[in-house]
Amino acid sequence: MNFVYDRLLGGKNGAIGFAVLAVLILVILPLGLDLFRLNLVGKYLTYAFAAVSLVLLWGYGGVLSLGQGVFFGLGGYCMAMFLKLEASDPESTKIQSTPGIPDFMDWNQLTELPWFWAPFDSFGFTMLAVIVIPTIFAFIIGYSMFKRRVGGVYFAIITQAIALIMTVLIVGQQGYTGGINGITDLKTLNGWDIRDDSSKYILYFINAFMLFGVIIISRYILTSKFGRLLLAMRDKEDRVRFSGYDVASFKIFIFCISAAISALGGAMFTLQVGFMSPSFVGIVPSIEMVIFAAVGGRMSLIGAVYGTLLVNYGKSAFSESFPELWLFLMGGLFIAVVMFFPNGLAGIWEKHGKKWLGCIQKMQCVNAVKVMIVNKRASRLETVKE
Amino acid sequence: MSKKEFALYIEDLTVSFDGFKAVDNLNLYIDKDELHVVIGPNGAGKTTVLDLICGKTKSTAGSIKFQDTELTELSEHEIVHAGVGRKFQTPSIYENLSVYDNLEVSYPKGRSVFGSLTFKRTEEVDARVREVANEIFLGDFLEMEAALLSHGQKQWLEIGMLLIQDPQLLMLDEPVAGMSVKEREQTAELLKRICKGRSMLVIEHDMDFVAKIAHKVTVLHQGKILAAGDMQAVQNNPKVIEVYLGH
Numbered sequence: 001m002n003f004v005y006d007r008l009l010g011g012k013n014g015a016i017g018f019a020v021l022a023v024l025i026l027v028i029l030p031l032g033l034d035l036f037r038l039n040l041v042g043k044y045l046t047y048a049f050a051a052v053s054l055v056l057l058w059g060y061g062g063v064l065s066l067g068q069g070v071f072f073g074l075g076g077y078c079m080a081m082f083l084k085l086e087a088s089d090p091e092s093t094k095i096q097s098t099p100g101i102p103d104f105m106d107w108n109q110l111t112e113l114p115w116f117w118a119p120f121d122s123f124g125f126t127m128l129a130v131i132v133i134p135t136i137f138a139f140i141i142g143y144s145m146f147k148r149r150v151g152g153v154y155f156a157i158i159t160q161a162i163a164l165i166m167t168v169l170i171v172g173q174q175g176y177t178g179g180i181n182g183i184t185d186l187k188t189l190n191g192w193d194i195r196d197d198s199s200k201y202i203l204y205f206i207n208a209f210m211l212f213g214v215i216i217i218s219r220y221i222l223t224s225k226f227g228r229l230l231l232a233m234r235d236k237e238d239r240v241r242f243s244g245y246d247v248a249s250f251k252i253f254i255f256c257i258s259a260a261i262s263a264l265g266g267a268m269f270t271l272q273v274g275f276m277s278p279s280f281v282g283i284v285p286s287i288e289m290v291i292f293a294a295v296g297g298r299m300s301l302i303g304a305v306y307g308t309l310l311v312n313y314g315k316s317a318f319s320e321s322f323p324e325l326w327l328f329l330m331g332g333l334f335i336a337v338v339m340f341f342p343n344g345l346a347g348i349w350e351k352h353g354k355k356w357l358g359c360i361q362k363m364q365c366v367n368a369v370k371v372m373i374v375n376k377r378a379s380r381l382e383t384v385k386e
Numbered sequence: 387m388s389k390k391e392f393a394l395y396i397e398d399l400t401v402s403f404d405g406f407k408a409v410d411n412l413n414l415y416i417d418k419d420e421l422h423v424v425i426g427p428n429g430a431g432k433t434t435v436l437d438l439i440c441g442k443t444k445s446t447a448g449s450i451k452f453q454d455t456e457l458t459e460l461s462e463h464e465i466v467h468a469g470v471g472r473k474f475q476t477p478s479i480y481e482n483l484s485v486y487d488n489l490e491v492s493y494p495k496g497r498s499v500f501g502s503l504t505f506k507r508t509e510e511v512d513a514r515v516r517e518v519a520n521e522i523f524l525g526d527f528l529e530m531e532a533a534l535l536s537h538g539q540k541q542w543l544e545i546g547m548l549l550i551q552d553p554q555l556l557m558l559d560e561p562v563a564g565m566s567v568k569e570r571e572q573t574a575e576l577l578k579r580i581c582k583g584r585s586m587l588v589i590e591h592d593m594d595f596v597a598k599i600a601h602k603v604t605v606l607h608q609g610k611i612l613a614a615g616d617m618q619a620v621q622n623n624p625k626v627i628e629v630y631l632g633h
Contacts, residue, residue, distance in 0.1 A: 225496050226502040226503045239547075242472050246461075246498075
């Protein structure tokens, strides 16, 4: 019990924060929003996976990745490939010159399914691939970077370059990937229609519970010795190395974990939004994910979720009226947060919110004591009267 | 070389940076239970010797053998696992963590990724952390954030972070830099105490301090050994006086 409370929920403060977030996501938002808006929130919450992964990697590990979109995208594409194959059965694609393959392949004169698409026919394989492929990819990048002690700005630039390369690759290989349009017209998951209203609700809740699961696992990692070592490495990498730790393997591990988490978000994105395209892979979405984490607080798993919701809310509210100004505003927001609130919303809450809350509690205490005294006096008076 | 068995053998050790030989054909032997101090003017190559032993710098030639393990072929963390601990010149501690966490993170269990994920704070770990904290005079500061310690206390903490690993070779780079007179005395006592059962290699400039702790002294100059022996002999060596006071 103690283990669950201290290690998984993060003690009293962590548990309260977690409970508040759970009530917001599971009760308030589903009751207060119409399905269209709720589906939008569901989409934002898939980005929150990436933001949480950046708390681990960047906030605690000190490794800034500007390429989380790559893993988000890989997870999303794996899911999309499965759904696309299911939607492209020979019956519904009989007007194509080669029935039974995805429509964009047919448009690009492909006559058979590429070999790497074939295994995505299997649901089990796809579920595994959603996690494993991005993790292996992260392992390869992490191994080649961290073993050579590439870090800091250089790592950030390289991950950004990878995000760019990935987009170019996807767009360029139209016949295999659906190109700039992405993989669209996804319909069913194992025969279950993902487009109707009830399934949208179900997917929203599955997504929410998975996000909570990810937060709990992340909390476990951060409260273990591993978590303290991450902080130690961020602070004095050499001291950790000369205390007998293979620093590179720790960084590779946290990079792989963060990739897997982002990928999970990507897969849920595809399911809820119904398509996947390169515009969720490249540099801009990757940097947006960093901004979500920065605004929410890069040292706070829960804060990252709020940051994601808030920035995305601002994005849709603001870009409806001034679409071209949004990017500038977002850049400004990022600079402002980094300069004035390095720990984001969570930091502001820690610094001021708690004091404020404490004040209210104190006042309530004072009031309670006053009421008690008054009551006592009253009862005493009554006894005297009697 | 004598028949005597040493703990650490440094033989023909050379490192050159673009032709400049920072350490040149160095031979150094350290015994168990021995506290060996290396002194020398700035740029003599003292810190480089420590860098070479702990693997921070790769040697150009020569060998470093510690308890029959060749260290020059190992990576940094493997050298630590072989029983070598090293304190850096400027106190190198984790400022964001408490004194307790600093020590616990250095505890030599759970050193692999998965080991650290499943590491548990057992009574044994807790007792060891407290024992070491008392030894380094920080028993009352366990919950304090390390950033708030004084400079001298930070030096002690880093020594403690090494002690908790119980290294067989302990290397300290200027352990009393920035310490008050009283702290220096305490540190001298500490070093004498912890030297038992292991070898120690210390770099220091403070001659009074060196005289207090050293079993043997080696004077380095331009990457080479200028003189070696006990403090008395070294201090009276005309070559040493020349290097320190001459020019």
